[in-house]
Every structure is written in C-alpha cells, then in structure tokens.
Amino acid sequence: MLPERSDHLLQSLLENPAFRSWAQGQCPADDAVWKQWALAHENGSEILREAAGIARAVPVRDAHLTDEYINQRISDALQIARRQEQRHENRKRDAFFPMFLSRWNVAASLLIVAGLCFAIFRIYHHTKPLATAPGMENSRSPFIEVSNMERAFKYVQLPDGSSVVLHRSGTLKYPQAFNGTKREVYLTGEAFFEVTKNPDQPFFVYAGEVTAKVHGTSFSIKAIADEKEITVAVKTGKVSVFTEKASPALLLTCNQQATFERAHAKLVRSALKSPVLLNIPIENQEFTYSETPAAEVFEALGKAYGVNIAFDRPSLAHCSITATLGDEPLENKLKWLCTILEARYTIAQDSITITGNPCN
Structure with a gap:
C-alpha cells in the first residue's frame, strides 16, 4: 500500500489522459516519458505500477466515475468470481490441498478486483473531475498547468513560441509539445494571447463552454467559472468563436468581441472602441x-x-x-x-x- 502522501500523485496519474492511454498499451512510444516521471518522484516506480494496474483493470472513459458505475463493476467482478468457484466445485477434486488452494485463488482474485474498484472510487468520488475539452483525451503529450495566484499578470511562453499573459487567479493547461494537427490549450480565468501563425496547425483555446479558433492574432478571453458571461475580445487578426450550446459560430475581427450568456446559452457579437477587456497594459x-x-x-x-x-x-x-x-x-x-x-x-x-x- 502506498503512503498517504503519495495519493495525490496516484490521483494525478489516473486523471491524466496521456498516462491512461500509455498504461492501456496505446502509446508505447511514451515509455521513456513515464520512466523519467518515476525517477523524478519519491516512490515513483511503485506509484506508476499501481496506477498502471488500476488503469488496465478498470478502464476510465470519463473523467468522473459515478457510484452506479463502481457498484456495477464490483457486481460484475463478484459474478465472475462466483462462476469460477462453481466450476471448481463441479470438478469435485479428491485432493483436499489443491481444492483448498483453488478456493483461496478465487477469494484472492475477488479481493484484488474489489480493491481496485474501491481505489478508483476513493480517488474519483472525492475529487473534482478534470475538465476534458475536445482533444484533451487524445493528446499523447503530458500537460503542463500554470496558475497565477500572486501577480497582477504573468507571462507564459507556449511550445510554439506563442505568448500568453495570464491574469491573476487564472490557470492555463497546455501540452509539452503541440503534436498532431491542432494546437490546443485550456483556460480558466482571464488571459491575453499572441498566437504564432501556422495555417497547417490551427490554434484552439477552450475556455468553459466557449471555444476560440485562432487564425494567427492577438486577443483576450475572460472565462471566470462563477460569472454569468464568457467574453472574447480581438485586438488584431481574426478569431472564430463557437460553443456547443449556441449556433452559428461568430467570426470576430479587429475591435470586435463575442459574449456568451450562460443563462440563455446565447452568443452575441458587438463592436468595441478598443479591445481592452482585462485592463492590462498589453491590450492597448x-x-x-x-x-x-x-x-x-x-x-x-x-x-x-x-x-x-x-x-x-x-x-x-x-x-x-x-x-x-x-x-x-x-x-x-x-x-x-x-x-x-x-x-x-x-x-x-x-x-x-x-x-x-x-x-x-
């Protein structure tokens, strides 16, 4: 059993879609990445083995596991174990010792499966689920998370050279490398972006219910979790803004903004005298x-x-x-x-x- 202080590492691995893909054998090329992770953490190898075992035994397709899901998995495991025991009973072995071992094998299997299910339940039931926007679950590059809890604003440089100025209390998630056909980042809070132009690999920002597709430009996003609106304001270039709850998508140009009204699931475009949204120097x-x-x-x-x-x-x-x-x-x-x-x-x-x- 891992020490209590290692629980958060186990939890972070199981929440990480890149790790789950690797643990389930989908990304063998990432072996070196997770070996390095194990070396960088205390009890890393043991934590990695336990997390991989759980990921393989109880595949997690959603970021949150319900009580009903866990109970069903335990029920399934019990039925399998009972069928195994019944088959052993039907064989009616004469030797006591082999039968004794067989019964203990079934019991051990039952305990292992139930233990794995309980571990998953304890981790996911008592933890806020990780947001999964389109694309995150398919990324093969480990994610970096940057939060700004102290400064008025903080500079973040993305792997492609793009600049982000993160407002106080904001959080930005992005991969160590932009692999594949899209560059995708995930914002909670407020930030100003200057995106490196690359038509062959479009840039997407997922901010709450809103997605911004960027065409090489500078713009601001305000997406605070408990506020009524999400706003995107464009300084230069073009940004397409859309959401699953409202249609159609809006194409914004210089000095335009889009506001998503959460209560009405409504996306509205408006003109601006200036693109100042977050009141930070770089905006104007x-x-x-x-x-x-x-x-x-x-x-x-x-x-x-x-x-x-x-x-x-x-x-x-x-x-x-x-x-x-x-x-x-x-x-x-x-x-x-x-x-x-x-x-x-x-x-x-x-x-x-x-x-x-x-x-x-």
Whole structure:
C-alpha cells in the first residue's frame, strides 16, 4: 500500500489522459516519458505500477466515475468470481490441498478486483473531475498547468513560441509539445494571447463552454467559472468563436468581441472602441518606436508582458531603435530587436537576459 502522501500523485496519474492511454498499451512510444516521471518522484516506480494496474483493470472513459458505475463493476467482478468457484466445485477434486488452494485463488482474485474498484472510487468520488475539452483525451503529450495566484499578470511562453499573459487567479493547461494537427490549450480565468501563425496547425483555446479558433492574432478571453458571461475580445487578426450550446459560430475581427450568456446559452457579437477587456497594459499598447532608446523599449516590453528584462545598460546606452513590432509574440519581438542591435537573448521562465556589443 502506498503512503498517504503519495495519493495525490496516484490521483494525478489516473486523471491524466496521456498516462491512461500509455498504461492501456496505446502509446508505447511514451515509455521513456513515464520512466523519467518515476525517477523524478519519491516512490515513483511503485506509484506508476499501481496506477498502471488500476488503469488496465478498470478502464476510465470519463473523467468522473459515478457510484452506479463502481457498484456495477464490483457486481460484475463478484459474478465472475462466483462462476469460477462453481466450476471448481463441479470438478469435485479428491485432493483436499489443491481444492483448498483453488478456493483461496478465487477469494484472492475477488479481493484484488474489489480493491481496485474501491481505489478508483476513493480517488474519483472525492475529487473534482478534470475538465476534458475536445482533444484533451487524445493528446499523447503530458500537460503542463500554470496558475497565477500572486501577480497582477504573468507571462507564459507556449511550445510554439506563442505568448500568453495570464491574469491573476487564472490557470492555463497546455501540452509539452503541440503534436498532431491542432494546437490546443485550456483556460480558466482571464488571459491575453499572441498566437504564432501556422495555417497547417490551427490554434484552439477552450475556455468553459466557449471555444476560440485562432487564425494567427492577438486577443483576450475572460472565462471566470462563477460569472454569468464568457467574453472574447480581438485586438488584431481574426478569431472564430463557437460553443456547443449556441449556433452559428461568430467570426470576430479587429475591435470586435463575442459574449456568451450562460443563462440563455446565447452568443452575441458587438463592436468595441478598443479591445481592452482585462485592463492590462498589453491590450492597448502599441509597439511602434522611432529612434527610441533601447532601454526604454526593453522597459516597455517588460511592463507589457510582466517579465523582468535584464540588459547591460552601459553597453546599450547609445543604442536606439526604429521599428514597428505589431502583434507578434514576445519571442518574435525579441528576435527583431536583437537583429537590429546585433545582440542575443535568453529566456528562462519569466526572466529575459539580453547581451550584445556597444553601439557606436
């Protein structure tokens, strides 16, 4: 039996669709990923074995198991065990010892199956189910979850270079790599997005009941769980907004927003004077510079994205920048700036370091 402190790790594995697919033999290519997971956690190998056994014994097709489902699985297991015992009785073996062992094998099988069912019941019955939006259950890449509980806003860089500015109390889930035909992320709360353009791999944001399909653009989403509305506001480009509860889909362009009214399952489009939805600097900030000192440009970027940009002030004191950076993700902006300045940059979470030669 695993120690109590390991229960949350067991639970997180069983909630993870990528792990369940692997445990059920559907993703053998992920063996190295889960071996690395086991090495990175205390009692990892034992937790992984127990979780894999449960996933194989009681396949989970939904994120939540009801009492009726668990009871039915236990009832099925009891019937199987009784039939096994009856077959052994009918054989009427003469030797006492083999019969004794046979009865104990049946009892042991019964206890194992019932124990597995109880474990699943204890984990899922007392845990809030993981949201499963379209596509999440089929992902083969482990998911990363980022929450912002302290800052006014937090910068998140996605695997494709897209930028997300996550508002306070927001949570973003995304895969370690965007595999397959779509890029999919899952938002609870508020965030501003700048999406890297890739027509061959469209970008989807699942936010509560609303899905936003992005055509390479910048936009904001406000999807707080207990509020009456979900809102999408577009700064540049185009976004298609749709939901299973309302039709048809709405195509939004610059300075338009869509509001989903939860009570009426109604999706409404409206025009905006500006795309400000979350009241964070990046929503209405223009990245246009004319002979602007480099220090001012870096300070403006750091303020807009909520990142710390460190640079050698003496070396860049005489550098100036003339450029229009537009709605590209932060990393694209850095590439342009460093090309102009003949400098280099490194990104470590929400900290950026820029190094280069002095300007003449």
